[in-house]
Amino acid sequence: MGSDELMGTAERSGALGEGVATSETAQLAVQAPDHDIPADEYEVYGREAPSHYRPLWIEEPARRRRLPDPVRTAAVRAVLIIAVTLIQAVVAFLCTLAGSWLAFPMVLSSIASTVVATWAALDVWVTRQVWNQRNGVVSVPSSTARALRRERRKARRQARATERSQERIRRRGSAGQLSHS
Template identity: 70%
Template structure:
């Protein structure tokens, strides 16, 4: 029995009440409508959907809500060479840790594989240390080449201001001395 037949069928007893559908104009009790704070997800529904135009029927239309809001990252993205070195270091360190665990388990089991695993674990430890240092060196090199921002800090500005003030004062003192010399020593009490 289709939806149209169920809507038009007369209700017969208590069992028929559960299968009969409400008319689209009658709001469900558990679904909020626009007047009771309907959420935005019902506003943009298409025809054929059970909640199509629920907000439109009430005479109000709400704006679509975005799925997510992009927030600016707290930290800047790592430069590509540094990121490559970091990924390489993480992979090497994880393989080293797996080798160390296998060497430990082989030692406990007194397997012949314990000695080769210990030797390869020592070699892997050296390589993992190199990989971790490589991340640091790559980061320092990148910062030295591309990371310098030519903006003076407040401390540098204050030092420059003090130096300028001292130079101005020295020039003013020098001009005053030059003026006294040009006047031919007028105002001096004794000659040197």
């Protein structure tokens, strides 16, 4: 279980700031280049804060959105499987060059691993497609999921309206009123 699954959004956004310079901390860093001496103590020591100091990096907003968790999980799984497959292929090749008895079993396992790696790569693609269809794609106005949500909302509204009308009929019936005349 990853740390992202254990942390909520607020904790995750708070954790991003630890150890990473933001634009505000970058401005403070220009004022206080020595980590031991706070910016306001520079005057006490009679030194000026050097203006050439820059932090190691400044955090910028992400250009692309983060992958959904199921897609990210499938992608990590695929990368690990592909890495193991490549290692097996290299070992099989080296065993073949060395004339080792291990070459044949390694070639067989490399073939099987290639099939599994192909499946893992396809799994990432399928998982992404399924997620997009279920949750909608923000940038596409004609999203299937958006139309499905619209239909569900419409059905819920109709169900509530019929329930209200049935309730009105029941209330009128319980009052002993048989007709409107």
